[in-house]
Amino acid sequence: MNIYKAPVVSNQKIGKLTYLLKAYSPEIANNISPAQFCNIKVSESDFPLLRRPFSICDVDDKHIYFMFDIHGEGTRMLAAKNEGEKIDVLSPLGKGYALDDDYDTAVLIAGGIGAAPFPFVTNYLKGKKEILSFIGGRSEENIITYGFENYVIATDDGSSGFHGNVIELFKSRLNSFQKERIKVFGCGPNPMLRALKKLCIGENINAEISVECAMACGFGICQGCPVENTEEHEKYSLVCQDGPVFNVKDVII
Ligand SMILES: Cc1cc2nc3c(=O)[nH]c(=O)nc-3n(C[C@H](O)[C@H](O)[C@H](O)COP(=O)(O)OP(=O)(O)OC[C@H]3O[C@@H](n4cnc5c(N)ncnc54)[C@H](O)[C@@H]3O)c2cc1C
Ligand code: FES
Numbered sequence: 001m002n003i004y005k006a007p008v009v010s011n012q013k014i015g016k017l018t019y020l021l022k023a024y025s026p027e028i029a030n031n032i033s034p035a036q037f038c039n040i041k042v043s044e045s046d047f048p049l050l051r052r053p054f055s056i057c058d059v060d061d062k063h064i065y066f067m068f069d070i071h072g073e074g075t076r077m078l079a080a081k082n083e084g085e086k087i088d089v090l091s092p093l094g095k096g097y098a099l100d101d102d103y104d105t106a107v108l109i110a111g112g113i114g115a116a117p118f119p120f121v122t123n124y125l126k127g128k129k130e131i132l133s134f135i136g137g138r139s140e141e142n143i144i145t146y147g148f149e150n151y152v153i154a155t156d157d158g159s160s161g162f163h164g165n166v167i168e169l170f171k172s173r174l175n176s177f178q179k180e181r182i183k184v185f186g187c188g189p190n191p192m193l194r195a196l197k198k199l200c201i202g203e204n205i206n207a208e209i210s211v212e213c214a215m216a217c218g219f220g221i222c223q224g225c226p227v228e229n230t231e232e233h234e235k236y237s238l239v240c241q242d243g244p245v246f247n248v249k250d251v252i253i
Contacts, residue, residue, distance in 0.1 A: 001093065001219060004028055005086040009063060011079070016141045018113065019079045020057070021066045021087075028091045029059040034120040035096035035187070035210050035245050038066070039218035041088040042077040051090060052078070053215045053240070055117040055187070058147060064089075067116040067146065093218050094244050097208050099124055103183040108133040109196060111166055111188025112142055117210060119147025121185060134173075136166025136192070167195040179205050186210070190253050197248040207248045213239045228252040 006023035014020045028038070039051035052074040058065040068075050081087060099106070099121065106129045108118050115135060125131050126149075133151035137143040140160035143153055153161030154169040162169040166188075184207035186196045193209045200207035216222040220241035227239050230250055237243065237251065 001090065002027070004089045004091060006064065006089050008081045008083055008085050008087060010083060011081050013079075014067075014146055015069075015144055017069045018144055019068055019070070020146065021068070021078065021081065022063050023066075023087055023089075024062060025064050025089065026062045028056075028064045028089060029062060032056050032059065032064070032092040033096040034099060034124050035094075035117045035185075036092045037094050037218075037244060038064075038089045038091040039093055039215070040066075040078065040090075042074045048074050048077075050216050051218060053093070053218055055210070055244075056092075056120055057116050058119040058123060065119070067113070067119075067144070069113040090218060094240055095242065097121060097185050097210075097245050099129075099185075101183060101206075103129065103206065104181040105130040105132060105177065105183075107170070107177070107182050107184045108148070109136075109166060109170060109184060109186040109188070109192075110134070110144070110148075111136045111192040112138070113144065114186075114188030114192070114210070114212075115144035115146070115148070117187055118185075122147055122149055134166050134170050136169070136188070165192070165195070167192060167199060170196075171199055174203065179203060183207070188212075194253055197253065200248050208245050209248055209253075210244045211239050211246060211251065211253060212244075215240050 006025040009022040057067040136154045154166040187210040216224045225239040226236040
């Protein structure tokens with residue numbers, strides 16, 4: 001883990017509230033895995049004091065990409081970064097998805113900005129596994145398809161694709177899978193992950209989820225990101241250090 005000053009190459013608006021930031025950093029690009037994250041200091045001043053965590057969205061040989069929605073002041077400042085400005089990035093952090101396990105089909109399930117880690121996941125898996133993606137959002141304008149291949153869409157209001165949430169859509173397609181040969185990778189809001197966990201445990205499907213929580217340090221010092229374990233001998237894990245990816249069987253969300 002190191003701090004890097006990465007010059008912004010481009011910062012494009014790709015959705016109503018969604019941005020894709022590309023920065024130059026061969027060091028980060030070559031030392032980070034899908035669904036690991038970086039902790040970014042979004043301003044040169046003391047405000048906001050804390051870094052903000054972002055999944056690595058994609059990499060190429062020399063560049064890193066972040067995809068983010070504007071939530072508050074920190075993401076608003078990040079959205080205002082111009083070409084040539086440097087971002088201060090602590091990386092690599094956390095543990096990513098176990099993508100190389102023995103399975104045939106990777107089922108990627110994204111809710112809203114939970115789409116962020118999947119372009120890297122998709123590129124990593126291409127040619128190795130079959131990939132099928134389920135993308136969900138409140139309505140059409142919240143659907144992010146950037147970097148996905150072979151996807152279906154669900155919207156809560158029915159404005160695009162399946163009318164319902166993305167877990168209901170996945171459930172409706174379960175019969176088309178050989179359940180013991182798929183592995184599910186989920187990222188999105190915790191209520192979505194909770195429903196995914198329940199479904200996958202009930203159907204005995206191997207699944208990993210990237211858990212959402214507020215963070216401060218990002219590397220195990222502040223103890224500010226606990227998640228409850230299912231194993232009683234060790235009651236809590238830290239999302240930043242032991243996750244953000246966990247097997248659905250291991251955590252209570
Ligand atoms: C491991 C990890 C990876 C992440 N990856 C991405 C990503 O790739 N793209 C992206 O857009 N966002 C991502 N997030 C969430 C992102 O860190 C927050 O949106 C960001 O910190 C908000 O900063 P802000 O200053 O704009 O908003 P703040 O002013 O800090 O918060 C605005 C509102 O958002 C809520 N909020 C802040 N952080 C979170 C959170 N983690 N979960 C739920 N609600 C929150 C606050 O409670 C508040 O209501 C990730 C979070 C984690 C823990
Ligand atoms: S954010 Fe500090 S311990 Fe996890």
